Amino acid sequence: MAGGEAYLLFLVPIAVVFVVLFLIPLVQTFYYSLTDFTGYSNELNFVGLKNYQQIVTDPTMLSGLTFTLIFTVATTILITVLAIPLAVVLNRRFFGRNVVRSVFFFPAIPSLAIIGLVWAYILSPLGSGALNSLLHTLFSAGPFPWLSDATLAKVSVIAVGLWHSTGWHAVLYLAYLQAIPADYYEAATIDGASPRQQFFHITVPLLTPAIIVSQFLLLTGGLRVYDLPFTLTKGGPGYATYTITQSIITSGVAQGRYGLASALSVLFTLAVALLVVLQLAVSRRLERRMA
Amino acid sequence: MNTKERTSPLTSVIMIPVACLVGLPLYYILVNTLKTQQEMTKSPFALPGGLYLDNYRNVFENIPLVQAFMNTLYVTVASILLMLFIGSTAAFGMILRASRFNRWFGAVLLVGFIIPGQSTLIPLYRLLVNVHLIDTLTGLVVLYSAGSIFVYFLILGYMRTVPYEIIEAARIDGASAFQIYWRVVLPLIRPILVTVAVFQTMWVWNDFITPNVFLTSPEKSTLVLQVYKAVGEFTTDWPAFMTLSVLALLPMVIFFIFTQRHIVSGLLAGGVKG
Numbered sequence: 296m297a298g299g300e301a302y303l304l305f306l307v308p309i310a311v312v313f314v315v316l317f318l319i320p321l322v323q324t325f326y327y328s329l330t331d332f333t334g335y336s337n338e339l340n341f342v343g344l345k346n347y348q349q350i351v352t353d354p355t356m357l358s359g360l361t362f363t364l365i366f367t368v369a370t371t372i373l374i375t376v377l378a379i380p381l382a383v384v385l386n387r388r389f390f391g392r393n394v395v396r397s398v399f400f401f402p403a404i405p406s407l408a409i410i411g412l413v414w415a416y417i418l419s420p421l422g423s424g425a426l427n428s429l430l431h432t433l434f435s436a437g438p439f440p441w442l443s444d445a446t447l448a449k450v451s452v453i454a455v456g457l458w459h460s461t462g463w464h465a466v467l468y469l470a471y472l473q474a475i476p477a478d479y480y481e482a483a484t485i486d487g488a489s490p491r492q493q494f495f496h497i498t499v500p501l502l503t504p505a506i507i508v509s510q511f512l513l514l515t516g517g518l519r520v521y522d523l524p525f526t527l528t529k530g531g532p533g534y535a536t537y538t539i540t541q542s543i544i545t546s547g548v549a550q551g552r553y554g555l556a557s558a559l560s561v562l563f564t565l566a567v568a569l570l571v572v573l574q575l576a577v578s579r580r581l582e583r584r585m586a
Numbered sequence: 587m588n589t590k591e592r593t594s595p596l597t598s599v600i601m602i603p604v605a606c607l608v609g610l611p612l613y614y615i616l617v618n619t620l621k622t623q624q625e626m627t628k629s630p631f632a633l634p635g636g637l638y639l640d641n642y643r644n645v646f647e648n649i650p651l652v653q654a655f656m657n658t659l660y661v662t663v664a665s666i667l668l669m670l671f672i673g674s675t676a677a678f679g680m681i682l683r684a685s686r687f688n689r690w691f692g693a694v695l696l697v698g699f700i701i702p703g704q705s706t707l708i709p710l711y712r713l714l715v716n717v718h719l720i721d722t723l724t725g726l727v728v729l730y731s732a733g734s735i736f737v738y739f740l741i742l743g744y745m746r747t748v749p750y751e752i753i754e755a756a757r758i759d760g761a762s763a764f765q766i767y768w769r770v771v772l773p774l775i776r777p778i779l780v781t782v783a784v785f786q787t788m789w790v791w792n793d794f795i796t797p798n799v800f801l802t803s804p805e806k807s808t809l810v811l812q813v814y815k816a817v818g819e820f821t822t823d824w825p826a827f828m829t830l831s832v833l834a835l836l837p838m839v840i841f842f843i844f845t846q847r848h849i850v851s852g853l854l855a856g857g858v859k860g
Contacts, residue, residue: 301763305679306691308672309734316732317698320706320713327708389597391605398605401612404842405835406810408794412817413831416824417611425614425630458608470850519702522794526814540704540795547708548799556708564705571700 321564327557346558356559358534359542362449362524366538367517369453370460374513375506377461382468383498396469399462407459411526414455418442418527442528445535452524452536459523460516464509471505472498507578514570518563539563619829626825641829648819651833653805654812661723661808662790665730666783673737673782674775677745678767682753698735707799714800721802729800730790737782744778745771784848791838809834 328346332339350356385396402410417425418441427438441451475498483493499506521540524530530537539559547556618626619641620634645651676695680688710729711720719725748771756766772779797811807815813834820827842849 302679302682305675305682305763305767309676309695309738310691312672312731312734313695313698315713316710316729317701317706317735320709321701323709323712324705384597384601387597388593389601390593390595391598391602395601395605398609401842402608404788405838406792406794408792408810409813409831409834412813413611413615413828416827417614423627428630458611462608466850515702519704521704526794543704543707544795544799548711553708560705560708564701567702567705568700 324557324560324564327553328561330554332553332557333551342554346554347562349555350559350562353555355534355537356542356546356555359530359537359539362534362536363518363520363539365449366453366456366520366524367514370456370517371510371513373453373457374461374464375509377457378464378509379468379499379502379506381461381465382472383494385465385469386472396466400466401462402459403463407522408526410455410459411523414451415442415527418451418455420444443532445532448528448532448535452527455527456520456523460513464513467509468502468505471502475501503581507574507581511571511574511578514574515567518567518570615828615831618825619832621825623823623825641825642833644826645829645833649812649816649830650805650807651809651812651830654807654809655837657723657806658791658808658810661726661730662787664724664727665733665790666786668727668731669734669737669786670779670783672731672734673741674772674779675767676734676738677742678771680742681745681748681750682763695735695738698732699739703732703795711799720800721806723806725800726796726808729796730793733786733789737786740782741775741778744775748774781848784845787841788838791841809837 329341329343330339331342331345381399385392385399389395419425419427420438420440420443422428422431422438424438424441426441430437430439440447442448479497479501480493483497488496519540520538521544524536524538525541528536530541543556543559543563546552546559614631617632617634618630620638622638622640625635625638680692714720714725714728719728752770752774753766756770761769792810793808794810794814797808798814801807801811804815813830816830817827820830
């Protein structure tokens with residue numbers, strides 16, 4: 296192979312994957328988004344940007360868009376605010392530490408779809424739902440419409456999202472925390488820095504790489520959210536917890552509105568791509584500042 | 587910070603109850619699989635009165651769990667092997683030459699890393715219909731091979747740490763490119779292969795969206811899809827549903843216990859999917 300081009304052979308499989316599973320479908324999505332293609336007949340007319348206009352006026356698509364954004368922003372902020380202090384605490388020495396760590400981390404292991412189904416039982420709005428009957432026994436309160444009231448359903452989905460992912464992100468932070476040399480804190484203590492000052496002036500700045508990774512996962516994961524609201528509330532009540540992905544699947548696969556679903560996919564791709572580019576730019580700038 | 591610090595009882599006093607609260611739903615599910623429906627309604631949080639296993643018997647009789655398990659196992663193992671093969675050959679091809687083509691190609695692959703699966707869902711659905719792979723387990727494996735791009739990026743990062751002299755030495759000894767890949771490089775990058783396999787297993791095994799969209803025949807269901815479909819059947823029989831969930835979660839729990847170490851090292855390796 297010396298001097299040969301044999302190495303190109305090694306790139307063939309991934310090139311096939313890229314072309315068949317990414318490039319062609321992406322071009323097709325863009326093309327369909329400009330047509331009235333239904334998938335059922337081969338009839339296809341060019342309609343320009345009409346599908347895009349329809350997204351902005353379609354109430355279901357707008358609810359999907361709104362809830363996806365609410366979910367993304369809420370989980371990103373709340374998980375970050377909860378996971379960093381949690382990681383700091385889990386990094387201390389205390390009796391039962393390993394078990395506590397595992398308990399927090401565990402919810403991220405099983406399938407989110409099953410988690411959603413199980414929580415649907417726990418949060419059942421009926422008086423016999425697990426949480427409602429617990430609240431009734433303890434405080435004689437309720438029953439609360441956890442999943443049948445629009446606002447409460449949104450809050451419930453986000454809460455289960457927090458339960459699922461906070462421990463995972465805390466373990467990510469923990470991995471980076473353990474790499475911070477103990478001398479930094481010793482020196483700071485000698486210099487008279489309070490624990491609060493140490494947290495904001497040593498811990499947080501040195502966690503910057505972890506924060507970047509965690510935020511990236513939360514933002515892109517949040518925009519892609521589907522399993523959890525779908526299994527927990529089916530997107531309801533009404534369209535209160537509808538998501539972009541559920542819109543794409545329902546209108547594209549079930550209703551045969553390919554054009555519309557494709558237009559939504561294009562906007563979705565652009566949003567995710569923009570986020571990734573922004574993320575890269577911000578993290579480069581931060582890394583340069585830290586260096 | 588942690589080595590010289592003494593244990594803090596106060597932290598235990600606060601954190602153990604908090605952890606109990608976080609773990610409460612899991613406890614709730616587990617204890618109720620061992621109760622009759624009446625017992626569950628009367629005292630949902632108490633420990634079961636005796637060893638009552640009828641729920642497990644009932645679920646195994648009514649739901650084709652073994653079939654679903656085998657389906658999931660096939661899809662997961664085939665997908666992971668395919669992804670590792672495609673990802674590692676690509677990474678090897680990229681480090682062999684630092685040509686302009688390779689730099690350009692690497693940048694193009696980054697696009698595949700960014701594109702979310704949802705964006706290509708509809709054309710892929712039509713593609714599988716056209717090649718008669720819709721509603722087949724092999725069709726799922728094909729779709730999951732899209733994960734090779736992610737695998738490639740993780741392996742590439744690790745492969746760059748392998749000293750190039752080793753490859754050079756093997757080449758001088760007359761090894762072919764494939765021999766170098768198979769006998770020299772693959773054994774050297776084993777740690778990253780394990781880490782990547784663990785993460786991708788968690789993805790494929792737990793995935794709901796792909797089977798839910800691309801599979802329709804009940805006998806082809808994966809475990810997660812099977813649980814989802816069974817919910818209708820058990821709407822009133824809560825203990826039976828809890829039992830089904832526990833059985834479906836069990837393989838992942840066992841997997842987690844054995845691979846915990848690799849998950850944490852994977853998180854450090856640059857934050858993998860959440």
